[in-house]
Amino acid sequence: MNRRIDIKRNFPLHLMLLPGVALVLVYSYWPMAGLVLAFQKFNIASFSHGGYFASPFVGFDNFKYVFGMPEFPRVLWNTIFIASMKIVAGTIAPIMFALLLNEVAKIWLKRIVQTVTYLPYFLSWVILGGIISDILASDGLVNQFLAWLHLEPVFFMGDNRVFPYMLVATDLWKSTGFNTIIYLAALTAINPSLYEAAVIDGANRWKQTLHVTLPGMMPIIVLLGTLSLGDILNAGFEQIFVLYNPVVFQSGDIIDTFNYRIGLLGAKYDIGTAIGLFKSCVSLVMVSVSYALASKFANYRIF
Structure with missing residues (x-):
């Protein structure tokens, strides 16, 4: 019962959090899907047709290339x-x-x-x-x-x-x-x-x-x-x-x-x-x- 009262009392505060949570999800978490590029041989032409997972996966080859530069x-x-x-x-x-x-x-x-x-x-x-x-x-x-x-x-x-x-x-x-x-x-x-x-x-x-x-x-x-x-x-x-x-x-x-x-x-x-x-x-x-x-x-x- 007390839990319901607390939720009801703090409900306006939770609503105020929604815009901030939405911004974090859209601009901070959603772009993290792009990290898959680090494990691909990225091809921008294939990306335009199939999205993030259209390019072939190469594992850790990109990291080996970077560390070998x-x-x-x-x-x-x-x-x-x-x-x-x-x-x-x-x-x-x-x-x-x-x-x-x-x-x-x-x-x-x-x-x-x-x-x-x-x-x-x-x-x-x-x-x-x-x-x-x-x-x-x-x-x-x-x-x-x-x-x-x-x-x-x-x-x-x-x-x-x-x-x-x-x-x-x-x-x-x-x-x-x-x-x-x-x-x-x-x-x-x-x-x-x-x-x-x-x-x-x-x-x-x-x-x-x-x-x-x-x-x-x-x-x-x-x-x-x-x-x-x-x-x-x-x-x-x-x-x-x-x-x-x-x-x-x-x-x-x-x-x-x-x-x-x-x-x-x-x-x-x-x-x-x-x-x-x-x-x-x-x-x-x-x-x-x-x-x-x-x-x-x-x-x-x-x-």
């Missing part, structure tokens, strides 16, 4: 290298910035700094890519400043040694301010009496940060750090697609951009699907591992 090890390494740097830097930088903002006594100054650092996050990489390209060009603002210091100019957009680190730096510029929000929220949850006790014990600001602030933030740091493992193969397609060029393919080409050229520009849809499925499987494993670690070390559970 001479460029694939380099692309995989670039993806892991850039993504790992972004994960590490994207975890440390917001923490440091949140700690610095927490020390600003003037509320009006704190709000101005927050607003200025948040702004890049709300701009697309198309817009930021043009700005970054102008600033880091051979005759751009940065190289003009280096010339003023009598230093050699740096070819940021065409030097394979510099390009990956430029990607990480510009990604931090875009995301650090916004990612700081959650750490500032964690700071507000720390009991003020702990700081009062630390002052009585003679702790200065650095000691308070080391022994009160950081331990108070540690659960959220561990949680976000472990959950970020799921992005180990997400090096940022939009950013790299806007900023890279054939000169820096050696250090800047990642799985997503490689798949774009092979699958879409090269019209090898079966190979592109195999690459995408490989990435999804690795991401699924890493997400599962990250949630297991988050549950163990941060007591975080979805269900």
Whole structure:
């Protein structure tokens, strides 16, 4: 009886869920039928007559072809290298910035700094890519400043040694301010009496940060750090697609951009699907591992 009452009471809420469920089914689950292309020798002519299952099945031949491509090890390494740097830097930088903002006594100054650092996050990489390209060009603002210091100019957009680190730096510029929000929220949850006790014990600001602030933030740091493992193969397609060029393919080409050229520009849809499925499987494993670690070390559970 109580169950019927609950269903009747929550029925409007279930109706509100229907549009969202329909969108997920249509745009997220139905297209997954196309994953069958990864195991076929896809023929677009036969697809137009028989659908997904008209092309001949070749088993794991597409995956063997992908793993045997001479460029694939380099692309995989670039993806892991850039993504790992972004994960590490994207975890440390917001923490440091949140700690610095927490020390600003003037509320009006704190709000101005927050607003200025948040702004890049709300701009697309198309817009930021043009700005970054102008600033880091051979005759751009940065190289003009280096010339003023009598230093050699740096070819940021065409030097394979510099390009990956430029990607990480510009990604931090875009995301650090916004990612700081959650750490500032964690700071507000720390009991003020702990700081009062630390002052009585003679702790200065650095000691308070080391022994009160950081331990108070540690659960959220561990949680976000472990959950970020799921992005180990997400090096940022939009950013790299806007900023890279054939000169820096050696250090800047990642799985997503490689798949774009092979699958879409090269019209090898079966190979592109195999690459995408490989990435999804690795991401699924890493997400599962990250949630297991988050549950163990941060007591975080979805269900």
